Structures are given as C-alpha cells and as structure tokens.
Amino acid sequence: MRIHHSYKWHLRHSGFVNSRIHLFTYFLILFLSISSTFTFGQGYKVTATLTPHTILIGDQVDLSLGFSFPKGTQVIWPTIQDTILGTIQVINRSKIDTSFSPDKKTVQLTQKLRLTCFDSGFYTIPPIRFFYRNLPDTTVRSEQTEIQVLTVHTLTVDTTQAIKPIKGPVKITFSLMDYLLWIIAGLLFLGIAGFLIFYYFKRKKGEPIFILRPAMKYQPHEWALMELEKLRVKKLWQAGKIKDYHTELTDILRKYAEDRFHLMAMESTTGEILEGIENKTLVLKEYREILDRTLSMADLVKFAKYLPLPEEHEKSMDYAIDFINKTNSTPDFPLQNENAGREGSVIKSNGNELQNKAEPVTNKIS
Numbered sequence: 001m002r003i004h005h006s007y008k009w010h011l012r013h014s015g016f017v018n019s020r021i022h023l024f025t026y027f028l029i030l031f032l033s034i035s036s037t038f039t040f041g042q043g044y045k046v047t048a049t050l051t052p053h054t055i056l057i058g059d060q061v062d063l064s065l066g067f068s069f070p071k072g073t074q075v076i077w078p079t080i081q082d083t084i085l086g087t088i089q090v091i092n093r094s095k096i097d098t099s100f101s102p103d104k105k106t107v108q109l110t111q112k113l114r115l116t117c118f119d120s121g122f123y124t125i126p127p128i129r130f131f132y133r134n135l136p137d138t139t140v141r142s143e144q145t146e147i148q149v150l151t152v153h154t155l156t157v158d159t160t161q162a163i164k165p166i167k168g169p170v171k172i173t174f175s176l177m178d179y180l181l182w183i184i185a186g187l188l189f190l191g192i193a194g195f196l197i198f199y200y201f202k203r204k205k206g207e208p209i210f211i212l213r214p215a216m217k218y219q220p221h222e223w224a225l226m227e228l229e230k231l232r233v234k235k236l237w238q239a240g241k242i243k244d245y246h247t248e249l250t251d252i253l254r255k256y257a258e259d260r261f262h263l264m265a266m267e268s269t270t271g272e273i274l275e276g277i278e279n280k281t282l283v284l285k286e287y288r289e290i291l292d293r294t295l296s297m298a299d300l301v302k303f304a305k306y307l308p309l310p311e312e313h314e315k316s317m318d319y320a321i322d323f324i325n326k327t328n329s330t331p332d333f334p335l336q337n338e339n340a341g342r343e344g345s346v347i348k349s350n351g352n353e354l355q356n357k358a359e360p361v362t363n364k365i366s
Helices: 002-041 174-203 220-234 241-260 270-280 286-306 310-327 363-366
Strands: 043-051 055-058 060-072 072-075 088-093 095-101 106-117 122-125 129-134 140-144 148-153 346-349 353-355
Touching: 043 140, 043 148, 060 072, 060 129, 106 148, 220 241, 220 310, 241 270, 241 286, 241 310, 270 286, 286 310
Parallel strands: 055 148
Antiparallel strands: 043 060, 060 106, 072 129, 088 106, 095 106, 122 148, 129 140, 346 353
16 A cells, blocks of 8 residues: 555656646747747837828829848848739839948838829738848848828719810910020020130130220320330339330330221230231331330340340330330321222332322323
8 A cells, every 4th residue: 555655646746747847848948939039120120101191093102111220131122013902003212222320230221112093992001021131140031011001082073063075275375474584594504605615715825804905095105105104113124023124115015006006916926016017007117127126125035034234124115215206197008099090009118218109090001
C-alpha cells in the first residue's frame, strides 16, 4: 500500500512539473514573438493622406505618401498604376523627395500623386504596402497605409426645368487693349536687347557709350580758343601730365574741325582729318601743315611715349591757335557745275594762291 501510494504521488508530481514546463515554454515563445515584432517595427512609419476627401466629378485630389525609417534601411517604393479601382485616374506623380531628421538618423521619403475621377460614388483606396529590409538582415518586411475614402459627387440637375438647346460657337471680338500689355512688353524687350547689343560693340571698340556735347553757344573758333586758354591755365605738361595735355589739345582741334568743316574728326585718324580738309575745304597747304605738326606730335606722345621738350609743348599750343585764327573764315569747297555754261571748275593750289580756270564749252566745240 505504501509503495502504491508513493507511486501515485510521483505520477501526480511529474504531471504538474510537465505542465509548468509547457506553460513556461508557451509564454517564452509569445514574448520573443512580440519582442521581435516590436523591435523591427520600431522607427518605421507609413502615411497616406487624401486632400480633400470629397470632390465633384472631374475635380482633382492629392494623395500624399510618406515613409519614415532608420538610416541604412533598404526600401522598395510601391508602384502605383495609372488607375486605381478602375475609375480613379492618376494624372500626375511627383518625384520621390528625401529628407532627414535633425539628428540624421531617420530618413523621410515622400511622394504626391494627383488623382481625378469621372464617376460619382464612394471609393475606398486600399492600403498601400511598403517593403523594406533592415540591412545587413536580408529579411523582407513590410508596412502598409490606412484605407482612404474618396467621395465623388455629381452635379445637381433641376429636373423641373425644360431642356435647353446647345449654344452655338461664340465669336470672340478682337480688341487691341487685350494685347496692349504684350505689345509693350515686346517693345521693351526689343529696346533692352538693342541697347545691350549697342553697349557690347561700343565697349568692344573702347568707345564711350554716350557723348554728351554741350549746346553750341559760340562760333566754332570762339569756343576752340576759349578751351585752349582753359587748357593753358591748367598747366598740365608743367605738372608732368604730358599725355593728358596733348590729348585735350587735339580733342579741341578735332572738335573745331568737326564743327567748322563738317567732318567726322572725333572718330577719324590724323591722316583722315587732313585728307578731308584737303578735299572738302579751301584751307591752304601751309595751314594744313600746321595742323599736321600739332596732331602728329600728339600721336607720338600718346602712342610712342615720346617726351617733347618744353618749347615743343608751347609750339603745339601756338600752332593750334594759329590754325584756328587762319581758318575760321575760310570758305568751303565750291560746288561743281555752279556756273552755268561752263564745263567745270578746276581748283589748283601752289601753297600761296588759288587759281580757278574754266573754259566755255562753245570754245571747245569750235
């Protein structure tokens, strides 16, 4: 009896121990499963936002998708077809934008889809699943968004009203005022473009953009003599500014020749000025030689860095004054065929006098 009783006690005790072991194993497996799920799901968040949730037929709505995850995770972005549920159309999709948290440990990916629908009703956009892998672990896991509900209303129609006919094409009247702003903008654009081209070529040639010339209050020779006197008072060459002195001196002579003889003297070389005076005026050769000496001296100073003697500076000033005084009343070149009945006028200069010889046409014929 005692042996049988102890044997029964042993069996009962063994069953109790085994049941406790099985219960402990069950809770251990459950804990590990929950812990694993919590560990891998921590830091991963997907979002889907529909704005707005209610539209009219043909209106557009934005579906914003977002997925935040720890840095170092490999993400497979979901592929959205051109149509959802067969009626909701995806008409545009933005690029996937990437941003980081302030501590650079969390990455946020976002994308915006533009949707539209042409059938009224209530639509439930199904969850969108995002797949990812937390490297170096190669196990593929996923997170999904919540269901989004879209309500599409149709236009209300008053059935009590009679059906109206379709309106014909409407003729649009042309008005200049409708295009006035575009015309002004076009003219302004052309003006700016023209000025930039003009500015570019002027700067390329090294020429001033604008030449502001004061109004002529005096005769050309009066103005030139006053400017020469101002230049003499400045005493530039005495202060070592030899190039500035001869540059201003020749500019005064060029301006005088341009206003007095109607030549493009400011933009011409010394040779072109002398040639123009010889061909278009009655200035004597000796006066042209005076001008030549003054301009040539200035060219040597400006371009060859020649250093004249003090008396040469004074001679240049005297030559300029002498040229102006002797040419301020010189007549311009006479026009051809000015005298009726004559074949032409031939002008010759020997340096001191002018001879105008003309022979009647009748004498030549006879």
